[in-house]
Amino acid sequence: MTRYVVLGAGAVGGVVGARLELAGFDVSLVARGEHLARLRADGLTLETPVGTEVLEVHVAARPGDLAWAGSTVVLLAVKSQQTAAALDDLAAHAPPETPVVCLQNGVANEAAVLRRFENTYGICVMLPSGHLAPGRVVQRCHPVPGILDVGRYPGGVDDTCEQVSEDLRRAGFASVPRPDIMAWKHRKLLMNLGNAVQATFAPGDATDRLLELVRDEGEAVLAAAGIPVVSVEQDRERRGDLLQSGERHPDIRGGSTWQSVARGTGDVETDYLTGEVVLLGRLNGVPTPANVAVQEATRRLVAARGPVASLDAAEVLATL
Ligand SMILES: NC(=O)C1=CN([C@@H]2O[C@H](COP(=O)(O)OP(=O)(O)OC[C@H]3O[C@@H](n4cnc5c(N)ncnc54)[C@H](OP(=O)(O)O)[C@@H]3O)[C@@H](O)[C@H]2O)C=CC1
Numbered sequence: 001m002t003r004y005v006v007l008g009a010g011a012v013g014g015v016v017g018a019r020l021e022l023a024g025f026d027v028s029l030v031a032r033g034e035h036l037a038r039l040r041a042d043g044l045t046l047e048t049p050v051g052t053e054v055l056e057v058h059v060a061a062r063p064g065d066l067a068w069a070g071s072t073v074v075l076l077a078v079k080s081q082q083t084a085a086a087l088d089d090l091a092a093h094a095p096p097e098t099p100v101v102c103l104q105n106g107v108a109n110e111a112a113v114l115r116r117f118e119n120t121y122g123i124c125v126m127l128p129s130g131h132l133a134p135g136r137v138v139q140r141c142h143p144v145p146g147i148l149d150v151g152r153y154p155g156g157v158d159d160t161c162e163q164v165s166e167d168l169r170r171a172g173f174a175s176v177p178r179p180d181i182m183a184w185k186h187r188k189l190l191m192n193l194g195n196a197v198q199a200t201f202a203p204g205d206a207t208d209r210l211l212e213l214v215r216d217e218g219e220a221v222l223a224a225a226g227i228p229v230v231s232v233e234q235d236r237e238r239r240g241d242l243l244q245s246g247e248r249h250p251d252i253r254g255g256s257t258w259q260s261v262a263r264g265t266g267d268v269e270t271d272y273l274t275g276e277v278v279l280l281g282r283l284n285g286v287p288t289p290a291n292v293a294v295q296e297a298t299r300r301l302v303a304a305r306g307p308v309a310s311l312d313a314a315e316v317l318a319t320l
């Protein structure tokens with residue numbers, strides 16, 4: 001049976017680790033700071049729409065504290081801006097043939113992993129989840145917690161891919177192996193252009209308009225770059241009505257970037273989501289003024305440790 005090491009046990013890593021543990025897999029979570037201390041002292045608290053449970057999970061402070069033998073798969077679930085440091089630590093201890101699966105948004109992590117690990121995989125993560133308090137993660141959807149399709153990077157499927165997908169299904173997720181996983185992840189990238197907008201600007205008409213502009217620019221740069229991306233219809237059909245969230249959670253009122261700003265972490269993933277569109281625009285001669293403006297506004301808000309969703313999108317629209 002595959003053993004799973006979850007590197008980064010926050011919202012996504014915590015929920016996936018918990019569900020694998022509950023399904024009987026051998027799971028180790030790598031965590032840090034106060035979250036690590038709480039996990040060690042009290043276990044992992046998993047909150048779902050139908051109840052809360054506390055799990056005793058094996059926890060480590062770093063990859064070097066784990067034994068690296070047998071068929072271990074790493075699920076990398078740190079935010080993209082944390083990938084480089086996490087990989088340095090991982091590569092110092094895990095054998096280079098270890099399969100590393102990017103359980104992350106964005107499209108830059110897989111290439112970073114492939115520089116260090118020859119068996120690299122990507123998951124298109126549709127898993128609304130939360131982590132605002134140490135020791136605690138929130139699974140927002142039930143009975144299917146999330147859709148986690150998986151493919152080999154840069155393309156194809158293999159036995160590991162099939163195994164990981166089967167294990168995720170055993171743990172309750174919807175999952176299929178996909179040879180074109182990056183085309184799905186690029187569609188998800190366009191959805192995630194909403195992350196910085198949601199985290200930075202107060203809800204309202206101007207924010208909705210800004211969101212339309214950043215998504216239009218996103219579509220334009222992917223087309224100009226000739227990057228394969230699944231259609232809106234394919235994405236909609238895959239999601240169907242699989243993810244049921246029920247009542248709104250009182251604390252988790254936004255996605256992953258919103259949560260970083262709400263937690264005051266001082267860093268966000270925006271350079272790898274909004275910033276990916278900015279990068280592709282610059283590489284392909286396509287202007288992306290709305291994405292540049294959102295990226296800069298988010299950077300300012302985060303640096304000032306400002307309140308989540310507190311800026312006025314109308315001020316940004318007026319500059320475009
Ligand atoms: N939350 C969501 O609903 C969804 C998130 N995603 C994606 O999943 C990925 C993970 O996001 P999410 O789970 O929200 O992020 P979180 O911040 O909740 O979790 C990441 C965790 O990894 C920890 N971490 C970072 N670096 C290390 C390290 N070197 N060693 C040990 N632990 C480390 C962080 O610690 P610290 O807090 O100290 O930084 C944090 O606990 C992102 O790419 C995100 O976009 C995708 C779909 C939905």
Ligand SMILES: CC(C)(CO)C(=O)C(=O)O
Pocket residue numbers: 105125126127128129191192195254255256257
């Ligand atoms: C939009 C959402 C919640 C989808 O899973 C997400 O990807 C995020 O919060 O980063």
